[in-house]
Amino acid sequence: MAKKKAERFDQSPAAPAPAPLTIRPVRRGDLEAVIAIDTQVTGLEKRDYWRSVYRRYGESAAPGAQFLVAESAGEVVGFIIGEVRDWEFGAPPCGWVFAIDVRPDARQSGIGTRLLESILAGFRRAGVRKVRTMLASDNTLILSFFRSQGMMAGRFIPLEMDLDE
């Protein structure tokens, strides 16, 4: 039997009772909070990127596009973004979730689950019956979140290559 260095897998302390949570479409005033959460989580501020995402999914979103935020005690504590994509890779229209994040200090209280439920409800209203996402294989936290929500490996395999100079 392999004896490996002991690691700790302790039970987390019980999370404090969360303030009431609202899931709603993003507003311009939320953008700073969204940028701050992404910067905190990824360590890289992408202000221009988030402005273009807001223009595309926030203000005059095409049908099927959704940019939702979770608000608790007047603060944005998480967000999720997705859209319906038609016949991409030859697949019938399906919902794509391409961004989700919850402020680290607000995690483990069900906010990600509520965000996902809301966007899935939107996809259902848009008439699709399948949802997909893709993320880095070392992004364990978000991968295990999607897994916990019932997502399984799909029938697509991502491929990539480096381009010569």
Added chain:
Amino acid sequence: MKLQRNSLLALYSLVEFAADPTRHISAAEIAQKYDVSPHHLAKVLAELARAGIVQSVRGVGGGYRFAANARRLTLLDVISRFEDVGDGTTAGNGRTPADRALSLVLGEIDEMTKATLKSITIATLLRLMQRQSDSAAAAR
């Protein structure tokens, strides 16, 4: 991939413990339920206790209880305590161009295996079990 016996015994035990973290369960009870050797299971439980994943409870009604966070403990955390998971598969002796090319491909499979095992927590495994039971019941 085929799980080795110790990994399987550890996972059987952990789904029992995690299903009710307050409950103390004896090795004998788990051994009986899964029809496995109590002696062998005792060694596996001792390893899980050393890792802090379960805690032994002394006295009457003793046994073990779950001591981890089921939403954070992954299949890879558990299995890698009992066997090497996708660690440096090399084709042949790795010296010929064919070996090196094959090792590259086998390495891709290893990475996918690890990523998959790392993405499934014990809590997710419990949900999958529930879903399997539900669909089996619906099929009847």
